[in-house]
Amino acid sequence: RVLVVESGGELVQAGGSLRLSCTISGLRFDDYAMGWFRQAPGKEREGVSCINSKGDTTYADSVKGRFAISRDNAKITLYLQMNNLLPEDGATYYCAAGDYCSASLSTSGMDYWGKGTLVTISS
Secondary structure (H helix, E strand, O other), X not given: OOEEEEEOOOEEEOOOOEEEEEEEEOOOHHHOEEEEEEEOOOOOOEEEEEEOOXXXXXXXXXXXXXXXXXXXXXXXEEEEEEOXXXXXXXXXXXXXXXXXXXXXXXXXXXXXXXXXXXXXXXX
């Protein structure tokens, strides 16, 4: 059984930094693409960043230069370093794993999802 568990979400001031973590067990971690998605109240879920099994990364334009995705295969953990946070970054952040990263950062290709971790930005 695949288990996806996010952590690290909290209340942070605008301009601050936060690192999200996601542990994914029950699958061969090295072989999977993994991504971060977010959903704010009243909005659709959107792709934030994705990293494939080779380490190639994709970012949404809104977070380029501020966020960094990484993976530690030995620790079966995915990370999202978020810097210079903006009020519009506030959302529930979801971690997912699947066969590939969509070029448009859609949810296609992602098969396993966590329950999310809440990031709140105070202005």
